[in-house]
Amino acid sequence: MRFVYGIAILFSINFYGCDSKPKVIVEDSSEVSKNTPVNPNQDAQPSGSGAMGAKMDVHQVKTLDVMQAERYTYxxxxxxxxxxxxxxxKMEAKKGEVFLYRGGLLKTNFESLEFNRTFDTLYLVSSIINAENHPGSQPSMSNNGSGSANASAVTTxxxxxxVKGALKLSELIKNKEKYAGQTVTVAGECVKVNNGIMDRNWIHIxxxxxxxxxxxxxxxTTKQLxxxxxxxxLKGTIQINKDFGAGYKYGVIMEDATVLQGL
Known part of the structure; x- marks a missing residue:
């Protein structure tokens, strides 16, 4: 599941305070950009100034109950x-599923007219994703730092x-410590795409x-589509043992990549 977009929820969700206007405790001013049509020559436009890199801002939660309203999911x-x-x-959700969300607007003592009930504590969330769709939601990395279970099984x-100076993935992954922090070139077929997550686009090759x-x-990761x-x-910087929080880590990853040429 992609990030659920709906910053308007912060302003138009149909809740009312029991005795007074809701008290805003915490405000999330960041906004997640919508996915845009794929265009390899166009950069994605980042949304808001806050990147999702701050681990403490990412929450991993397990669903205990689901209530579907006309426009929203509780x-x-x-x-x-x-x-x-x-x-x-409004989104698809089931009991037992794990979600990741960022920030949120905390409100207290809210009455939902649609459900005729009051929520003691409620977070209005605009940046949320099913944990299975997190760009790092692949199996535990093997010793060589690779993972491929969620990428298409493509024989490439x-x-x-x-490609002048390009490294084979076998060389890069086998000797990842050697290339850590270096800018290198790789070449391959894009077998998986997740656009607009954490203010960047994620691909697998x-x-x-x-x-x-x-x-x-x-x-x-790249800003290009x-x-x-x-x-x-592609040319980018190699990082090893990269931790994006919420339990998702990469043994090796290329960041801030740019496309050099098509093959």
Missing amino acids: LQVSEGNRTFWIAAS SIDINA HDGSESDGKPLDLTI IPLGSKIA
Whole structure:
């Protein structure tokens, strides 16, 4: 599931205070950009000034109950020892599912006319995603730092020699410590795309390299919009053991990549 967009919820959601206007405790001023049509030559426009890199701002919650209103979805969730309610623009949700959200507008003593009930504590959330759709929601990284379970099972063969200075994924992943912090070039086929998450776009590439009979996968972040299935060369900075919070880590990842050429 992609991020649920609906910053308007902060202003137009139909809640009313029991005795007075709701008290705003915490305000989330950031806004998540909508996905835009894929265009490899166009940069994505970042939304708001706050990136999701601040781990403490990302909450991982488990759904205990779901209430669907006409325009909004209410979730009773747990985080650690806390149990509370959040509300977001209408979306699909089931008991037991895990969601990630950022920030939120905390309000107290709200009465929902639609449900004829009062919520002691309610967070209005505009940036929320099912944990399964988080760009880092792949299985535990193997020792070589790769992961490919959530990327399409594409058999790809890329002529690395056609791209000057490009590294094979097998070389990069095997010797990731050697390339940590360096700007390198890789080439491959884009097998998975998640646009507009954490103010950046996320892609996975394969180049034909394999480990134990499975394609090696490299996750790349970029501001550019890259179509699924594109065969491209990219240049970016290699980071290892990257932790994005909420339990999602990468053994190796390329960040701030730019497209050099098509293949």
